Amino acid sequence: MNKKIIALIIAIIIVIVGVSVWFITSNNKEESTNNSNANTTENQKNDETQKDKVQEKPNDNKTTNDKKIAIIYFSATGTTRKVAGYIKNATGGDLIEIEPKEKYTDSDLNYGNDNSRANKEQNNSKARPEILNNINTDSYDVIYLGYPIWWGDVPKIILTFLDNHNLKDKTIIPFCTSGSTGISGSLSTLKNYNKNVNWIDGKRFSSSATQDEVTNWVKELSY
Numbered sequence: 001m002n003k004k005i006i007a008l009i010i011a012i013i014i015v016i017v018g019v020s021v022w023f024i025t026s027n028n029k030e031e032s033t034n035n036s037n038a039n040t041t042e043n044q045k046n047d048e049t050q051k052d053k054v055q056e057k058p059n060d061n062k063t064t065n066d067k068k069i070a071i072i073y074f075s076a077t078g079t080t081r082k083v084a085g086y087i088k089n090a091t092g093g094d095l096i097e098i099e100p101k102e103k104y105t106d107s108d109l110n111y112g113n114d115n116s117r118a119n120k121e122q123n124n125s126k127a128r129p130e131i132l133n134n135i136n137t138d139s140y141d142v143i144y145l146g147y148p149i150w151w152g153d154v155p156k157i158i159l160t161f162l163d164n165h166n167l168k169d170k171t172i173i174p175f176c177t178s179g180s181t182g183i184s185g186s187l188s189t190l191k192n193y194n195k196n197v198n199w200i201d202g203k204r205f206s207s208s209a210t211q212d213e214v215t216n217w218v219k220e221l222s223y
């Protein structure tokens, strides 16, 4: 009789343990199924985001790759050249210098002397200083055009550049450097000189312009 009771108790214990083990293991399975479902959903979401990214990319590239950019500039003492280099870094465009056939010496640039070459050129509406290098603008859609301010205006060699090239329907973004004068006077000269260009109001930089300042400006323009 005692033996029978002991056997019954052992049987009950075995059943309880068995049920408990099954319960625990099936719960774990459920959890891992849920987790794997969650992971699958998460993965699907990620896949979709990746797809979106892949689809977005060509459009992103379109805005930058479709337009060919040049940074064309004249600089007598290096300040505008430095800013032009920053624009190149920010846009990846081609950097092209307008080189005067006759280089400007220090005395040519002496704005305190009425008879200095630069002053005489600026006072002569017909002056068109010659350019040494051949610049081909044909393949460019967007041109950043840089120059120093001379007596509130563009140096006359910039007008030589405009005379020498067919810039019809091109987008030109003027930029300049100066001691303090703004860009507006030179902008109206440019706009009146060639009305077939899509002129964008540009920007004047000081000699202490930084890469960050230039990069931010280029980003705002989004060309």
Ligand SMILES: Cc1cc2nc3c(=O)[nH]c(=O)nc-3n(C[C@H](O)[C@H](O)[C@H](O)COP(=O)(O)O)c2cc1C
Binding pocket: 074, 075, 076, 077, 078, 079, 080, 081, 109, 110, 111, 118, 119, 147, 148, 149, 150, 151, 152, 153, 177, 178, 179, 180, 181, 207
């Ligand atoms: C002939 C001449 C005229 C200038 N006229 C002005 C002017 O009207 N306003 C101004 O702020 N700076 C004027 N400047 C200073 C230049 O614009 C400034 O130094 C510029 O950053 C020089 O650029 P670059 O080094 O690229 O030649 C003049 C400089 C020269 C040589």
